[in-house]
Amino acid sequence: MKMRNNSPGFPAVLAMVPLLALLVSCNTPDSVARFCSSAVSTLGSGDALFDDMKASCIREAQTRESFGTFALTDPDPAVCDDIGKQAEGLKAASKVLLDYFKALNDLASFGASKAGDDAKELVAKASAQSKLSADRQTAMASIAGFLTRVATSGYQQRQLADDVVRVHKDIQVSLDGLGEVVGVAYLHQLQNEEQKTATRYNEFLLQHQGAADAALILDARWQNDRANFAARQKAALAYKAALETLAKGNEELAAHARGFKAKDLAGLLSSYAAQLDSLAPAIRKAYF
Amino acid sequence: MPIDSAKQAEELQQIFFNLSNAVDAFRLRNFNALPPAKQQQLKEQAQALDTRGQECTAEAMGAILQAIQPHLPNIRQATKDAQDALAHLNDVVKAITIVDSAVALVGSIMAGDLASIGGNVQGLVEAIGG
Numbered sequence: 001m002k003m004r005n006n007s008p009g010f011p012a013v014l015a016m017v018p019l020l021a022l023l024v025s026c027n028t029p030d031s032v033a034r035f036c037s038s039a040v041s042t043l044g045s046g047d048a049l050f051d052d053m054k055a056s057c058i059r060e061a062q063t064r065e066s067f068g069t070f071a072l073t074d075p076d077p078a079v080c081d082d083i084g085k086q087a088e089g090l091k092a093a094s095k096v097l098l099d100y101f102k103a104l105n106d107l108a109s110f111g112a113s114k115a116g117d118d119a120k121e122l123v124a125k126a127s128a129q130s131k132l133s134a135d136r137q138t139a140m141a142s143i144a145g146f147l148t149r150v151a152t153s154g155y156q157q158r159q160l161a162d163d164v165v166r167v168h169k170d171i172q173v174s175l176d177g178l179g180e181v182v183g184v185a186y187l188h189q190l191q192n193e194e195q196k197t198a199t200r201y202n203e204f205l206l207q208h209q210g211a212a213d214a215a216l217i218l219d220a221r222w223q224n225d226r227a228n229f230a231a232r233q234k235a236a237l238a239y240k241a242a243l244e245t246l247a248k249g250n251e252e253l254a255a256h257a258r259g260f261k262a263k264d265l266a267g268l269l270s271s272y273a274a275q276l277d278s279l280a281p282a283i284r285k286a287y288f
Numbered sequence: 289m290p291i292d293s294a295k296q297a298e299e300l301q302q303i304f305f306n307l308s309n310a311v312d313a314f315r316l317r318n319f320n321a322l323p324p325a326k327q328q329q330l331k332e333q334a335q336a337l338d339t340r341g342q343e344c345t346a347e348a349m350g351a352i353l354q355a356i357q358p359h360l361p362n363i364r365q366a367t368k369d370a371q372d373a374l375a376h377l378n379d380v381v382k383a384i385t386i387v388d389s390a391v392a393l394v395g396s397i398m399a400g401d402l403a404s405i406g407g408n409v410q411g412l413v414e415a416i417g418g
Contacts (some may be wrong), residue, residue, distance in 0.1 A: 053349075057342055064335055079342040086349035093353065096360050096367075103370035110377050152377055159373035167366040170359035177294075177356040184298050185348040192305040192341065199312045206319040 029108040029153070032160060035249055035269040036105035038276035042242045043098040045280060048287035049182050049239055050091040052232065054084030056189050063196040067204050083189075090181055097174055104163060110156055161257035168254035175247040183240025187233060194229040198222070231286035238282035245275045294355065297348035304341030308334045 057080035065071060201218045208214055249272030256268070311334040315327060322330070 053345075057345070060338070060342075077339065077342075079339055079346060082346035083342065083349065086346055086353060089353045090349060090356075093356050093360060096363050100363050100367045100370075103367045103374070107370045107374045107377075110374055152380055155373070156377060159370065163366040163370050163373075167359075167362050170362045173359050174356045174363065177352040180294065180298075181349055181352050185301065185345050185352075188298065188301050188305060189342070189345050192309070192338070195305075195309045196312075196338070199309070199316065202316050203319075206316060 029110070029156060029160065031269040031273075032253065033105050033108035035253065035273045035276075036101045036108060038273040039101040039246050039249075040098055040105060041280060042239075042246060042276050042283075043094050043101065045283045045287075046094050046178065046182065046239055047091055049186065049236060049283070050087045050094070052287065053087040053186050053189065054080050056186070056193050056232075057083050060189075060193040060196050063193070063200040067200075090178060093174060094178055097171065097178075100167070100171070104160065107156060107160055107163075110152075164250070164254050164257045168250055171250050172247050175243045175250075179240040179243035179247075182236050182243075187236045190229060190233050190236065194225075194233075197225055197229075228286075231282075235283045235286035238279045242276055242279040242283070245272055245279070248272065249276075294348050294351035297344045297351055301341050301344035301348060304337050304344060308337035308341060311337065 057077070058074050061075035061077050061080065065075070201222055205211070205215055205218065249269060252268050252272070311330055315322065315330040315334070319327070
């Protein structure tokens with residue numbers, strides 16, 4: 001289609017360009033990117049917890065040994081291997097979710113405005129060689145930049161919405177499952193390990209009644225153990241809470257994905273991202 | 289109402305751990321009264337209950353993994369779609385860059401600016417190759 005540069009409507013088009021550009025430069029992909037980035041970080045921190053499931057089982061088996069056994073190898077009960085195998089499967093499932101949020105983050109981080117600026121510059125150069133006046137050249141460049149921005153950001157937002165809406169239930173089920181494993185099954189395991197550790201110390205002192213020095217040494221060791229157990233149990237609960245937050249945020253994202261009310265969505269996702277970020281230190285403290 | 293095998297396994301896990309710890313607590317409370325053979329027997333029983341609890345841990349994990357697995361192919365597909373969409377957008381940017389370099393080259397040729405032709409040829413080659 002040939003553009004009529006001298007049509008009466010042309011100045012009106014010029015006036016509309018900044019307004020339309022402002023509308024397109026909404027910060028929806030930015031807020032999605034931040035939320036997805038927090039999701040990637042949260043899911044990544046879960047690997048240490050999954051690794052500790054087998055380790056906790058082995059540590060618990062060690063409490064069955066008497067003090068002074070000086071075993072050269074860790075106990076290796078078959079049941080701990082079973083726990084380790086299931087943990088590996090769950091870790092792989094967590095990686096699938098992590099890859100998903102990373103891909104969304106990458107897509108949301110794509111700079112549509114950069115593509116628009118590139119196109120604008122291109123048309124400015126091309127039209128500089130033509131016989132157009134300076135204001136017409138500027139207008140052509142602005143329109144080209146705007147159209148490219150609309151095309152790329154529209155495509156970007158449509159693809160984001162399609163992905164988020166299509167799999168939000170799958171994401172919900174998977175996050176619920178991972179949270180359940182860590183926040184319930186692993187937590188029970190840790191609580192049992194703590195109980196068995198205390199039993200081992202108590203039994204030793206009953207076998208050596210009146211050994212005050214041994215009691216003091218074991219007490220100091222127990223305080224250290226307790227701090228580790230508390231940190232791990234807190235991490236397990238924080239991870240479960242983080243995945244629940246992530247699931248809620250993802251549901252909100254899916255519910256608003258088609259409408260893209262940028263301002264509202266940005267505020268909403270920012271609060272979820274902030275919650276995820278606030279839970280991360282409790283997880284890191286126990287394992288890193 | 290469908291049976292939630294993961295929840296059942298978690299409940300059994302907790303029951304076995306509690307029983308194991310109750311046996312330990314009884315043994316330690318009566319440490320001086322129990323003969324060594326009885327002590328050993330109770331210790332082994334507590335360990336057997338404990339092992340059963342850990343088996344329930346593995347069963348709960350397996351049941352949850354089984355519930356998650358049917359959903360993973362959909363998530364993998366959505367991941368691939370997002371990656372493809374990003375590749376497409378990057379192709380758009382690349383196309384703009386290539387055309388941009390071509391325009392600069394044509395401009396140099398039209399203007400007879402011999403000094404900048406070489407640089408613009410290089411820019412075009414890099415844009416296409418990049």
